[in-house]
Amino acid sequence: MAAPERYTRFRDISVSERILNTVFLLTIGLGYLMALANMYYTHQRHDGKAGLSVDDIIISYHGSNDQTRLGTAINGIMEPNLRFKSDKDVILQWIQNGADEPEYNEKIAPILNRDCVVCHTPSINPSLPDLTHYATVSEVAHAGGATIARLVRVSHIHLFGIAFILFFIGKIFLLCDLNVHVKRVAVVIPFAAMLLDVVSWFITKQNSSFAYVVIFSGALMGFSMGLQILLSVYQMWFYSRKNTGS
Template sequence: MTQKPIVLKELTPPIKVLFTGYLCTVGIGYMFALIQILFTHGMADGKFGLSVDDIVYSYYGNRSGTVLEQQLNGAMKENAPEQERFKIMEWVRSGADAYDYKDDGIEKIVQTRCVMCHNKDATSLPNFTTLEGLKPYTAQDTGATFASLTRVSHVHMFGISFIFMFVGLIFSFSETTTNQYKCIAIGMPYVFLVADILSWWLTKIDPVFAWLVILAGMGMATSFIFMWVISLLEMWLFTTVFVNRLDSSYLKWRDSSEPSAVDQLWSLAKTLPSKLRPLAVTATEQWSKHVWPLVRGLFKK
């Protein structure tokens, strides 16, 4: 006897409440994570809103200035008046001398404006209670360190993958999406997560990869939102949305025996190598007969 599959709309109310509570909680958490990105990475260039420059400054750094200057013109801009920020930057550009640190009043500004957050009790922030703690940040801004990337990478890998595992598990009980599309939707967040973290390291090496950070983040968010929305709709509004509102046309399309767009693309991908092989052979022959002798002749000259 074939066991009837579990579907979201037929779950008992306690399970629905459990799943809904989890989805709503991680959804709110995801929203706050995006807001946090806007107020950290999004302020790296001194302007609100995430841009490619923000990504470059965060991971590769702004090699035209120091870390302290970039922070004072970026994320920390609102924490001190312009006159005090300029005074600190002037001290940094003059060589960040230890004697001038006290004589020019820099220590007083730092103690007043910075130490409230940057102290020995703030484990995730540098300690600015002493000049020794501040001094490393007067050097050239090279972005995130490899040590910090290592720490953040493994935390994100472990933490976010668990979120996607449970969201994907709930979504796997949906019935308005074919198994093929469900596999894609469940697998894509992990692909984008790895791509996102890999892009941090690549951007640290070369700023050209900053676009990959944004694209991977967008892909991860899109996958999450798709599974999140479908799961909640099926649990609570299945008849309203998928039957009455769509007049069952979506379900008919889902159950159609016609090959889907993904099927067609996959079939094309499987036949593509056999179609390209003759072209590759011809191109190789032409290269050997005509192009390579010409190139070799140029080198001999």
């Protein structure tokens, strides 16, 4: 004799409940597709090329050494202020290398002190970038990327909002007739992927190669959530296993 059925399955719930579950799941699915489209439109052009790429993600979170204010100025309107043209490449190379302080002291400060601080000193022109010391030069030599404040804001919205969505999708999904071990793992995966996604935004800000983790975890969350939705809708309406009591 098999043990009596203790847990609710789709076959145990009313048609009205199935309808409610189904419209909820389909609306969430549509919302997710819209979120993807939104991500595409907000990020796709960061690198100047159409289409969403890893570079777009890197620029959004990490910033780009090609788009610093100092780099743009020295490539453009400020170039004539350089006494030696060759110093332009020295400065651009330093920006590319990450604009650190030791190299600043060794190579960059002498150039700026000679050619730039005549104007770029707070006491002379308070509205211009201060090029007299590393901290303020560093600000114009690093570019873009997400600020911690923005990441924190987006993270808390994501974590609260998506946790709710995943919880309800998971609650419905648990009514599927499936191996229990598969279900136990399957309900954790989208949550884990979301956490990994959020954590990797912060890491990508420091280390651009983590952009791949952002993409992987985002895709894993979408995939595992989509699978739960599709399986649930399928089992709710098209699947009828004889009650075996297991």
